[in-house]
Amino acid sequence: MKVFIGGSKNQTKLTERMTQQIDAYIGGDCSILIGDCYGIDLSVQRLLSERGYRQVTVYCSGDVPRNNVGGWSVVALKSDKRGYEFYRQKDIAMTADCDCGYMIWDGVSKGTRQNIEDLEQSGKPVKVEPIDKR
Numbered sequence: 001m002k003v004f005i006g007g008s009k010n011q012t013k014l015t016e017r018m019t020q021q022i023d024a025y026i027g028g029d030c031s032i033l034i035g036d037c038y039g040i041d042l043s044v045q046r047l048l049s050e051r052g053y054r055q056v057t058v059y060c061s062g063d064v065p066r067n068n069v070g071g072w073s074v075v076a077l078k079s080d081k082r083g084y085e086f087y088r089q090k091d092i093a094m095t096a097d098c099d100c101g102y103m104i105w106d107g108v109s110k111g112t113r114q115n116i117e118d119l120e121q122s123g124k125p126v127k128v129e130p131i132d133k134r
Contacts, residue, residue: 002032006041019047022048026048031055061086077090
């Protein structure tokens with residue numbers, strides 16, 4: 001199973017519940033599709049690297065990922081789009097390539113909200129993990 005993990009770029013802390021869910025994907029021998037952004041993407045990359053997990057593919061818009069902590073394989077997407085739409089291309093590709101999604105959302109992030117909607121519209125199950133802002 002291929003799992004698209006994503007989340008808010010303005011959040012960096014993974015809770016115990018989030019870590020347990022990611023560990024369950026590792027234990028299930030899932031392939032992890034992750035973006036190259038800072039925030040949740042980078043935090044998840046660090047966790048996967050600490051775990052020594054190799055079944056990870058980093059998706060980026062452009063030629064080179066901004067972050068690839070584990071030196072995993074890369075899917076680089078060329079685009080002539082700019083700004084938000086440029087970076088969104090990697091998310092569109094991950095949605096197409098995955099079987100399901102795990103989105104860590106602060107309730108504000110426009111990109112994460114769009115990923116949730118894209119997964120749902122594609123008929124793919126998505127687990128949404130809310131970020132406690134307390």
